[in-house]
Amino acid sequence: MDHRNVIDHQGGVHEGLFNSHTGFLIDLSCGAGRYKIVRPYEQLDPARITESPLSCPTCKEIDGAGPAAPRHLNDLTREYAEAVLALADRRGYRPALDNEGFRLAFDGLKLAKPPAEKHYPLIREHLTSMLTERALTVPEGTPQVLVEYQRYTGGVVLAPIGVGDRLMRNGIASGHWPIVEVTAVESTPDGAVVTIREKNWPPYRCSGSEAARWFFKLDRNPGA
Numbered sequence: 001m002d003h004r005n006v007i008d009h010q011g012g013v014h015e016g017l018f019n020s021h022t023g024f025l026i027d028l029s030c031g032a033g034r035y036k037i038v039r040p041y042e043q044l045d046p047a048r049i050t051e052s053p054l055s056c057p058t059c060k061e062i063d064g065a066g067p068a069a070p071r072h073l074n075d076l077t078r079e080y081a082e083a084v085l086a087l088a089d090r091r092g093y094r095p096a097l098d099n100e101g102f103r104l105a106f107d108g109l110k111l112a113k114p115p116a117e118k119h120y121p122l123i124r125e126h127l128t129s130m131l132t133e134r135a136l137t138v139p140e141g142t143p144q145v146l147v148e149y150q151r152y153t154g155g156v157v158l159a160p161i162g163v164g165d166r167l168m169r170n171g172i173a174s175g176h177w178p179i180v181e182v183t184a185v186e187s188t189p190d191g192a193v194v195t196i197r198e199k200n201w202p203p204y205r206c207s208g209s210e211a212a213r214w215f216f217k218l219d220r221n222p223g224a
């Protein structure tokens with residue numbers, strides 16, 4: 001998450017919270033929402049980004065971070081995201097990141113105060129960061145094979161493949177996109193070799209460069 005000061009439609013200055021991979025303005029620290037700065041269906045005007053000091057009283061108070069300062073929305077929403085991820089891990093699958101997925105998660109968590117709905121975009125961004133961090137981690141000593149990983153809220157990074165990862169085959173040519181699991185990554189004199197388990201097929205091996213061409217990383221198996 002990036003923080004930059006932004007100017008609202010009335011000329012007030014707030015602290016904006018941005019997607020650090022795409023530069024998308026998600027919300028303001030005071031929780032007023034991105035439409036305080038951007039009109040619906042329009043892109044953020046770069047002229048809205050400013051070095052001027054904050055003038056919004058709530059953003060200022062949060063930024064002051066004195067002992068009496070209200071909780072920073074960024075911290076609060078990160079805690080929500082951690083709770084949603086922990087709940088998903090207990091169930092053994094990654095969380096759904098759409099609004100309905102969040103609603104169900106919060107029902108399950110009984111976390112309604114203060115209302116979380118307003119802050120789904122920020123919670124989603126924190127979850128995306130956590131899932132990306134997880135996708136970038138593999139067991140120590142794994143030979144390095146890098147494949148593309150698409151962040152949920154935008155941006156592609158290269159992630160290493162490890163045992164227990166779920167990959168998706170690039171089906172742009174075949175029209176089908178099977179999900180497979182990595183059961184081994186070994187180093188051989190000819191380079192890294194990845195063993196793949198795919199439903200209805202005997203396990204097969206491919207070289208690191210084939211794996212990088214054929215697959216995207218989806219996520220790590222929560223049980224791995």
Ligand SMILES: [Zn+2]
Pocket residue numbers: 013014015028029030031032056057058059
């Ligand atoms: Zn503000």
